[in-house]
Amino acid sequence: MSGYDVAIIGYGPTGMTLAALLGQMGHRVVVLERYTELYNLPRAACFDDEIMRTFQKLGLVDEISRGAEVQRGYEWINASGETLVDFEYDNPAAGGWAALYMMFQPYIEAVLDRHDKALPNVEVRQGVTISGIEQDGEAVTLRGTGPDGKAVTVRASYAVGADGGNGFTRGRLCQKVDDYGFQENWLVCDFRLNSGVVLPKFRQVCDPAQPTSIVNIGPGHHRFSFMLNPGETAEHATKHEGVWSRVSRYLGKDDAEIIRVANYVFRSRLADQWRHGRVFLAGDAAHEMPPFLAQGMCSGIRDSHNLAWKLDLVLSGKADDVLLDTYQAEREPHVRFITEKAIELGRVQTMRDPVLARARDERLLAKRKANQGPDKLRYPGLSGGLIAGNGAFFPQGIVGAGGRKGLFDDIVGGGWCIVAEPGVLDALPASCLEAWKAFGGRTAVVAGPTTAGALEDVDGTYANWFAAHSCSLAVIRPDWYVYGTARDSHGLAELLDRLARSLKPQAMLASA
Numbered sequence: 001m002s003g004y005d006v007a008i009i010g011y012g013p014t015g016m017t018l019a020a021l022l023g024q025m026g027h028r029v030v031v032l033e034r035y036t037e038l039y040n041l042p043r044a045a046c047f048d049d050e051i052m053r054t055f056q057k058l059g060l061v062d063e064i065s066r067g068a069e070v071q072r073g074y075e076w077i078n079a080s081g082e083t084l085v086d087f088e089y090d091n092p093a094a095g096g097w098a099a100l101y102m103m104f105q106p107y108i109e110a111v112l113d114r115h116d117k118a119l120p121n122v123e124v125r126q127g128v129t130i131s132g133i134e135q136d137g138e139a140v141t142l143r144g145t146g147p148d149g150k151a152v153t154v155r156a157s158y159a160v161g162a163d164g165g166n167g168f169t170r171g172r173l174c175q176k177v178d179d180y181g182f183q184e185n186w187l188v189c190d191f192r193l194n195s196g197v198v199l200p201k202f203r204q205v206c207d208p209a210q211p212t213s214i215v216n217i218g219p220g221h222h223r224f225s226f227m228l229n230p231g232e233t234a235e236h237a238t239k240h241e242g243v244w245s246r247v248s249r250y251l252g253k254d255d256a257e258i259i260r261v262a263n264y265v266f267r268s269r270l271a272d273q274w275r276h277g278r279v280f281l282a283g284d285a286a287h288e289m290p291p292f293l294a295q296g297m298c299s300g301i302r303d304s305h306n307l308a309w310k311l312d313l314v315l316s317g318k319a320d321d322v323l324l325d326t327y328q329a330e331r332e333p334h335v336r337f338i339t340e341k342a343i344e345l346g347r348v349q350t351m352r353d354p355v356l357a358r359a360r361d362e363r364l365l366a367k368r369k370a371n372q373g374p375d376k377l378r379y380p381g382l383s384g385g386l387i388a389g390n391g392a393f394f395p396q397g398i399v400g401a402g403g404r405k406g407l408f409d410d411i412v413g414g415g416w417c418i419v420a421e422p423g424v425l426d427a428l429p430a431s432c433l434e435a436w437k438a439f440g441g442r443t444a445v446v447a448g449p450t451t452a453g454a455l456e457d458v459d460g461t462y463a464n465w466f467a468a469h470s471c472s473l474a475v476i477r478p479d480w481y482v483y484g485t486a487r488d489s490h491g492l493a494e495l496l497d498r499l500a501r502s503l504k505p506q507a508m509l510a511s512a
C-alpha cells in the first residue's frame, strides 16, 4: 500500500490533464486505468483557446500543434446546399490562441501520455480496474484488480473519479443524476484520408431527411456523423457498405480508409454531487453533454485545471480543505450553460420536421441576406465560488520585456498573479507584497511601450481589459479566472486580505 497525494481513476483526457498539472506542481500522483493501452480511437474532434492555454502551461504547445489544425470557420448548409450560416472563429481568441483547433484525439492523448509518464512523481498504472472506494478522516482507499488478476489497493489523500460517463465512481457515490432528457442516436464514421483528398473542414448539413456533420478530426483524418432514424439499428447502420454509400457524395473507397464506425447515443446528464468527502468527480463522470458545441472534453480539462490548483493549495497547507467545496460551485453553472446551449443548438441543426426546417432555413437565409452574422457565443465567467466580484476569464495578450515579445504566460509564468497598471503596486504596503510573494503569487505591471519597469502591452489587451472593467488591476487565479479587480492599492490590499480569509478561514477563526 502506498501513500499518494492524489489518486486518479481513469486515463482519458480529464485524468491525463489532471495528472500532468498536479505532477507539474510536484505532487505524488497515481493514475489507475482499466485498459492496458491507450484507447487509440478518436472521440472528441476539437478544443478551444482555453485548452490550448492549458497545454501551453504544460509546455506542450509545439507537440500538440503537430496533431491539431486551426479551424477558421463553420458552415451550415440546408438540404439544397444553400449556406445558412457561415461562422468565422476568432484567431487569436481571448486565451491568446485560436478559438478552435481540430485534433486527432489519439495523437493528443499520446502526447499527454508521454508527458505524464516522464514526470518522476506521476505513476500511471494501466490495466487496473477500480471497484471499491472507502475513506476515513485521513485518506481514501481505492481497491481494484490489476492486469494479472491480483488485488490492488491504493491509499491517497484525495481521489478523483475521471472514469467517464459509464465509469464506476459516479455510480458508486452519486444518489442522483440530473438528466436533461436529451437523447439522440448518431452514427459516427471516422476515416483516414489518402493524401490530396479535399473535404469541407467543418460543415453541418441541416437536411431534415438526414442531419449530417462533416468534421476535420486533425491532420489526415475526417469524420462524418449521421443522425439515425427511429428504428435504425446499430448493427445495420454500422455495416461498412452502408457507410460508404452514405458518404458517396464526398468520398469513395479510393480516397480513404474507414478507421472506426460507432453508434453513439448523445445524452445530457449531470451528477448531483461532485464532491464526496475526499473524492471528486471530474469530466464525463460529472457531466455528459451532446457534442454540438464540442465542449465535453474541454469541460473535463477545465474541471482538471480548477481542481489541480485547489488541491495544490490544500495539500501544501496554504488553504483549508473547505476551498475544495468551491469546485462544483464554480464548474457546475459553467457546464450547465454549455450543456443547455449545446442542446439548443442541436435542436436547431437537426430539425426533422420539414415544415419547421423550412422556417428555420428562411429565418437564417434572411439574416444572412441582411448581412447579420451569427451571434458569437461567449462562455460565462464564474458566478460564485472563490471570487471577489469578478470571475471573468482573463485574456492572454502579447507582452514585451527586455527586447523579447511573447505571450503573457510564457513571459510572466503561471500561478496567482496581480496584473496592474504602473504605480498601483508601488503604493501597496511592503508587508502585503511580501505575504503575496510568500504565498507564491507573482506581479506583472503592464503599460505602453516606453514605461520603465513595465511589460509592454503590445496589442493593447490589458489596457482594453482594464478600461472595459473600470479598474487598474486584477488578481488572477492560476486557471486565469479573475479573483477580483480594484482601482488602487487600497482596493488591492482589501482584495488580498479577503483572499487570505477565504483560503484559511480556520486560521482566521483561531486568531480572532
Ligand SMILES: Cc1cc2nc3c(=O)[nH]c(=O)nc-3n(C[C@H](O)[C@H](O)[C@H](O)COP(=O)(O)OP(=O)(O)OC[C@H]3O[C@@H](n4cnc5c(N)ncnc54)[C@H](O)[C@@H]3O)c2cc1C
Pocket (backbone or CB within 6 Å): 009, 010, 011, 012, 013, 014, 015, 032, 033, 034, 035, 039, 043, 044, 045, 046, 047, 128, 129, 130, 131, 162, 163, 164, 165, 166, 167, 168, 169, 188, 264, 282, 283, 284, 285, 291, 293, 294, 295, 296, 297, 298, 299, 300
Ligand atoms: C462523437 C463524439 C464527439 C465528441 N466531440 C467532442 C469535441 O469535439 N470536443 C470536446 O471537447 N469533446 C467532444 N466529445 C466529448 C469527449 O469525447 C468526452 O467529453 C471526453 O472524452 C471525456 O473525457 P474523460 O477523460 O472525462 O472520460 P473518458 O474519455 O471516458 O475516459 C474515462 C477513462 O476511465 C476509464 N475507466 C472507466 N471505469 C474505470 C474503472 N472502474 N477503473 C479504472 N478505469 C476506469 C476508462 O477506461 C477511460 O479510459 C465528443 C464525444 C463524442 C462521443
